[in-house]
Amino acid sequence: MTAQGTIVEQALEVLAFASPLAIVGGGVVDPALLRELAERGIALVGADGGGNAIGAAGLTPAAIIGDLDSLVDRAGWEQRTRVIHIPEQITTDFQKALYCTKAPVTLALGTTGKRLDHTLAALSAVLQFAPSRRLLLVDEVDVALAVTGTITFEARAGERVSVHPLVPISFTRSTGLLYPVDGLTLAAGGLIGTSNQGLGGRVEIVPASDLPWLLILGKERLWDLVEMPVGA
Template structure:
């Protein structure tokens, strides 16, 4: 087992990285992403979910307290033990990797506190990289700065503030965000709706925010993100 102090990190991936946790994993989506060339990392016990899908992770990262057999993986799989207990295994995966787009599976569902931890981790890294949390129904993109994407007229578009944030403008939404200040415990932007195909959302500054749409839009989101590089 490799220890993180041996200059084994960060692990750099050229395109989509999928980090798999121990929550509810959409196995068909995991299989599809792997077939399309995404690289896979197990966040500790998430590696078992990857193997259960008949796939092999590129690496396993975490404190190794929940993976079934941290010593029994084949040689190509990098097993990186990080013993610190200040961060979650998801956060360990995020600070140990670099990738233009990161999709997290199994980070939500089952336990609500795990979902909150995943959102907190995504907030922390949203200025550095594009992170998408996927569950059985929706995808939630943690992002900072403006974003342009396309959905069909009438589609649900939710915007959620990960910190107090002011939006300068929006286009294509039934309820415009122009000049609105959003914050948890105050005004939020959930259950909005697209009124035309193209949607533009422009916040002030680089405060992280969350865009939530139906899971079917994941390919379109990743395509749009490729056109809008993050500050890696």
């Protein structure tokens, strides 16, 4: 039994969402974006202190999950929504929210930026969960989709398209990029695919394995990635 399997079994419950879910952490979060997500029918779950950000936007989360050391007015929240207290300190609150939920698409807001250690922890969580669920990290500027396998999408001419390796990963071929990644192995400390560009039209990126990597686009592409068919 893996350590993660043990942790999952300790979860009080797993919340299943039929539509996209947004997990909100305690970092920088745009209240207007939270309200837009809610208006589009995307459920909001606070990862501990992320519940404070959701409340500050005038919204009520579907649940608040974590060790709750950063949540303000826990008793008040318990009267309004589901609060899941998980005291274990093996994982971060973001990981707790991930292993306690299921959704076809999961956005993560307020899990990167503000603190470097939280950003690195979020990337570690993405690496851990990307093989089993579709994850997008959203910050003030970018949206990063965790990809396993081939992806195709449309990009404008000159649009920034970054291909970031979470682990060393080789690519078989690509089309539609200014700097092709054909035959390249990308890895931290070696070649990375930051600030590539689209040529205009269809982009296809084909890795040599199903190891996870990040496709990073501008935040204006958020809804394109949310609505992208699985396996595209």
